[in-house]
Amino acid sequence: MDKLIINGGKKLKGEVQISGSKNAALPIFVSTILAPGLNTIGNVPFLRDINTTIKVLESLGADVEGNGNIVKINTAGINSHEATYDLVKTMRASVLVLGPLLARFGKARVSLPGGCAIGARPINLHLKGLQALGAEITLEHGYVEAKAKRLKGARINFDISTVGGTEHLMMAAATAKGETILENAAREPEIVDLGLILNRMGAKIEGAGTDTIKIQGVSELSPVNYSVMPDRIEAGTFMIASAITGGDIKIHGMKLEHLDALVFKLQDAGVEITSRDNVVRVKGSKKMRGVNIKTRPYPGFPTDMQAQFMALMCVAEGASVISENIFENRFMHVSELLRFGADITVEGSTATVKGVKKLSGAPVMATDLRASASLILGGLAAEGTTEITRIYHLDRGYESIEKKLVGLGADIVRVKE
Numbered sequence: 116m117d118k119l120i121i122n123g124g125k126k127l128k129g130e131v132q133i134s135g136s137k138n139a140a141l142p143i144f145v146s147t148i149l150a151p152g153l154n155t156i157g158n159v160p161f162l163r164d165i166n167t168t169i170k171v172l173e174s175l176g177a178d179v180e181g182n183g184n185i186v187k188i189n190t191a192g193i194n195s196h197e198a199t200y201d202l203v204k205t206m207r208a209s210v211l212v213l214g215p216l217l218a219r220f221g222k223a224r225v226s227l228p229g230g231c232a233i234g235a236r237p238i239n240l241h242l243k244g245l246q247a248l249g250a251e252i253t254l255e256h257g258y259v260e261a262k263a264k265r266l267k268g269a270r271i272n273f274d275i276s277t278v279g280g281t282e283h284l285m286m287a288a289a290t291a292k293g294e295t296i297l298e299n300a301a302r303e304p305e306i307v308d309l310g311l312i313l314n315r316m317g318a319k320i321e322g323a324g325t326d327t328i329k330i331q332g333v334s335e336l337s338p339v340n341y342s343v344m345p346d347r348i349e350a351g352t353f354m355i356a357s358a359i360t361g362g363d364i365k366i367h368g369m370k371l372e373h374l375d376a377l378v379f380k381l382q383d384a385g386v387e388i389t390s391r392d393n394v395v396r397v398k399g400s401k402k403m404r405g406v407n408i409k410t411r412p413y414p415g416f417p418t419d420m421q422a423q424f425m426a427l428m429c430v431a432e433g434a435s436v437i438s439e440n441i442f443e444n445r446f447m448h449v450s451e452l453l454r455f456g457a458d459i460t461v462e463g464s465t466a467t468v469k470g471v472k473k474l475s476g477a478p479v480m481a482t483d484l485r486a487s488a489s490l491i492l493g494g495l496a497a498e499g500t501t502e503i504t505r506i507y508h509l510d511r512g513y514e515s516i517e518k519k520l521v522g523l524g525a526d527i528v529r530v531k532e
C-alpha cells in the first residue's frame with residue numbers, strides 16, 4: 116500500500132491544469148449503455164473509479180479502449196443485465212447501470228451498493244422513481260431486480276435533492292414512452308453535463324440544472340463523441356491548497372462559475388481570487404479569517420469541499436462553524452486533523468473550528484476521498500513531516516494529485532509501504 120510523505124510549510128506557486136470531472140464522467144460512461152455502438156468520451160480523468168466503471172461496462176459485454184484521456188466505449192455487444200456485488204461494492208455510482216439496462220433490455224439485476232464511510236446512502240428514491248416509471252422492482256439476496264416491457268413517462272417529485280437519483284431517472288426516462296417530469300431535481304453542474312450528452316445522443320431533455328427537468332421519451336439513442344466537464348471539486352481543492360500555504364497559483368481549465376459558494380466563502384476568509392482569460396489566480400493571505408459554512412445541495416456549499424475547507428479554517432484567525440447537512444457521518448477527518456494540533460469540537464452535524472497559529476506535521480490516516488484531500492492540505496500547511504496512510508481513497512478521485520502539487524513547489528512524495 117502506498118503512503119504520502121509531505122514536508123510542509125512551502126508556499127505553492129505556479130500553474131496547474133484541472134482534469135475532467137469524476138462525478139460527471141461516471142454517469143456519462145453509464146449513459147453509453149443507452150446508445151448502442153461506439154461512443155468516444157474525451158477529457159476523462161485517470162482514476163480508480165473510472166477503471167471500476169470500465170470494469171462494470173466490460174462485465175456487461177461492452178468493449179472499452181483507452182488512449183490518453185480519450186475512452187472509446189462500444190456498447191453494441193452488451194449482453195448481460197447483471198452488475199455484481201464485487202463491482203458495485205467498490206463504487207456506489209455503479210448502481211446507476213440499473214435504469215439504463217432496464218430501459219434498453221427490459222430487465223436488470225444489480226447489487227445493492229450498501230453504505231460507506233460518510234453515511235448509509237440508501238437508493239430508495241432511485242427505486243421509487245423507477246417504480247413510478249412502471250418498473251417492477253424486487254429485492255432479493257442483496258440484489259435489486261427490475262423488470263418492465265417499456266418504461267412509461269411519469270411525474271416524479273423527489274423527497275430530497277439527490278444527485279445520483281436525478282441522474283438515474285434522467286437516463287431511465289430518456290427512452291421511456293411519453294413525458295417524464297422530475298420535480299425537486301438536483302441542480303449540480305454534473306447533471307447538466309449528463310443532460311448535454313443525452314441530448315446529443317438524441318434525447319429530449321429540458322431544464323437540467325434547474326429543479327424541474329422535463330424529458331420527452333424517444334424510441335432510441337445513438338452513440339456520440341463527448342468531452343467531460345472539468346472537475347470542480349479538484350479545482351476547489353487546489354484553490355484551498357494555495358490559500359492554506361499562503362501561495363499564489365494559477366489554475367487552468369476550471370469553471371469558476373461552478374464554485375460560487377466556495378469562492379464567496381474563500382473571499383470572506385481573505386483569499387484573493389481573480390479570473391482572466393479562463394485562468395483563475397488564487398492568492399493566500401497571511402491573515403485568514405474564520406468563516407462559517409453550511410453544506411447544501413448545489414448551488415449551496417458542496418459537501419465534497421467541506422473537509423478541505425475545514426483544513427483551511429484550522430489555521431484561520433477566530434472561530435468557524437461548519438454544518439454538514441448532506442451526509443450523516445462526514446466528519447471522519449476531524450480526529451486526524453486534531454493530530455496536526457488543530458482545535459475542533461463536534462456536536463452532532465456541527466463542527467466548531469478555532470484557528471491555531473500553526474499546525475505541526477503528524478502521522479495521519481485517510482478515511483475517505485475528501486478526508487484524504489483535507490489531510491494533504493493540513494500536511495502542506497503544517498511545520499515538519501506528515502505521513503498519510505490509506506491513500507487508496509485518494510486515487511478514487513484525484514488524478515496525479517501529488518505530481519500536480521510537486522509542480523507547484525510542494526515537497527510531497529508517494530512511497531510504497
Ligand SMILES: CC(=O)N[C@H]1[C@@H](OP(=O)(O)OP(=O)(O)OC[C@H]2O[C@@H](n3ccc(=O)[nH]c3=O)[C@H](O)[C@@H]2O)O[C@H](CO)[C@@H](O)[C@@H]1O
Pocket residue numbers: 137138139141207208234235236237238239240241242275276277278279280301305418419441442443
Ligand atoms: C458519484 C457522485 O456524483 N457522487 C456525488 C453524489 O453522490 P450521491 O448521488 O450518492 O448523493 P445524493 O445527492 O444522492 O445524496 C444526497 C443525500 O440524499 C440521500 N439519499 C439519496 C438517494 C436516495 O435514494 N435516498 C437518500 O436518502 C443520501 O443518503 C444523502 O444524504 O452527490 C453527493 C452530494 O453532492 C456528492 O457528495 C457525491 O460526491
Ligand SMILES: C=C(OP(=O)(O)O)C(=O)O
Pocket residue numbers: 138207208231419484485512
Ligand atoms: C463522496 C464522493 O464520491 P462517491 O459518491 O463516489 O462516494 C466524492 O466524490 O466526494
